[in-house]
Amino acid sequence: MKKRINTTGAWEEFENILKYFDYAQTNHSASGKLMEKIKLFAHETDSLLAIYDNITSEMVYASDSYCNFLGDDGWSFVHPDDLDAVMRCSVISLNYLKERGLNGADYKLIRRYRAKVKDKYLVVNENLRAFEFDSVGNPWFSLVMIDIAFNQSLPHTVEFKLLNCKTGEIIIPSQKANVVDKPILSKRELEVLSLIGNGLLSKEIANQLNISVHTVNTHRQNILEKLKVRTIFEAVKSVTTMGMLQEI
Numbered sequence: 001m002k003k004r005i006n007t008t009g010a011w012e013e014f015e016n017i018l019k020y021f022d023y024a025q026t027n028h029s030a031s032g033k034l035m036e037k038i039k040l041f042a043h044e045t046d047s048l049l050a051i052y053d054n055i056t057s058e059m060v061y062a063s064d065s066y067c068n069f070l071g072d073d074g075w076s077f078v079h080p081d082d083l084d085a086v087m088r089c090s091v092i093s094l095n096y097l098k099e100r101g102l103n104g105a106d107y108k109l110i111r112r113y114r115a116k117v118k119d120k121y122l123v124v125n126e127n128l129r130a131f132e133f134d135s136v137g138n139p140w141f142s143l144v145m146i147d148i149a150f151n152q153s154l155p156h157t158v159e160f161k162l163l164n165c166k167t168g169e170i171i172i173p174s175q176k177a178n179v180v181d182k183p184i185l186s187k188r189e190l191e192v193l194s195l196i197g198n199g200l201l202s203k204e205i206a207n208q209l210n211i212s213v214h215t216v217n218t219h220r221q222n223i224l225e226k227l228k229v230r231t232i233f234e235a236v237k238s239v240t241t242m243g244m245l246q247e248i
Contacts, residue, residue: 009084010084010085010087010088010090010091013087013088013091014087014090014091014094015057017091017094017095017098018054018057021054021138021139023055023134023138023140034131034132035051035061035132035141038051038061038131038143039061039063042063042064042065042066043063043064046063046064046065047063047065047066047145048063048065048066048069048070048145048146048147049061049062049063049065049066049143049144049145050062050063050066050143050144050146051141051142051143051144052141052142052144053140053141054130054138054139054140054141054142055140059072059074060141066146068118069117069118070115070116070117070146071116077115077116077117078113078114078115078116079113079114079115079116079121081114082113082114082158085113085158086111086113086158089109089111089158089160090109090128092160092173093107093109093160093162093173095173096162096171096173097162104130104133104139105130105133106164106165106166107129107162107163107164107165108127108128108129108162108163108165109126109127109128109129109160109161109162110125110126110127110128110160110161110162110163111125111126111128111158111159111160111161112124112125112126112149112158112159112160113126113158113159114156115146117148122148122149122152123148123149123151123152123156124146124147124148124149125146125147125148125149126144126145126146127143127144127145127146128142128143128144128145129142129143129165130142130143131143150234150237150238151229151230151234159228160172161184168187168190170184170185171184172184184226184227185223185226185227185239188209188219189219189222189223189226190239191209192205192209192216192219192220192223193223193232193235193236193239195208195209196220196232196235196236197236197240202216202217202220220232223235227239
């Protein structure tokens with residue numbers, strides 16, 4: 001596999017962050033126990049999956065579908081106008097986790113940007129999560145899973161968020177100092193959205209949660225605004241892709 005391509009300042013910041021990780025104790029000849037399972041999953045589901053080695057900055061595996069749609073030349077498929085912003089998402093997220101002493105194994109980065117899918121630029125959703133760590137807990141291998149976004153409407157901006165895979169909490173780390181980071185969706189909004197995903201109507205949701213129909217509809221509207229989608233079905237698809245509803 002080929003090395004990830006260089007970018008502008010954001011890439012240098014990302015590389016500098018990785019320098020703080022002590023990989024001296026890492027057994028570079030070891031293979032992750034999950035590696036073969038991931039490859040088997042990619043083969044059976046025809047998913048767009050890739051595995052990156054954070055120590056060598058190389059893509060060490062890409063599924064057949066990944067190579068077919070995106071190629072195997074590192075991050076060259078990312079739209080040139082989005083590339084720096086995409087790398088900055090990684091910088092901000094790593095800083096967020098490091099500054100708060102959070103366990104990186106509990107979180108995954110979700111970002112949305114434009115990618116060259118075969119011969120056409122499309123908006124894609126990417127899920128990135130470290131799945132194997134070295135002997136002192138530094139993120140070693142990271143899994144990248146990409147799918148084409150349902151909503152291709154413009155204008156376009158690079159977006160990202162962190163998902164706590166244990167609690168279902170979604171956080172957008174702030175780029176400004178002294179700003180408290182808050183979850184995008186509240187626990188109750190996640191509950192409402194989960195019930196919608198199970199086919200329940202507003203009245204049925206109200207009865208189950210012991211709230212009014214008006215309150216349910218208010219939650220529905222807030223969900224649309226927070227996730228920046230047009231329909232509640234897009235919202236369900238969005239959070240299902242992120243893996244949020246599985247944690248409720």
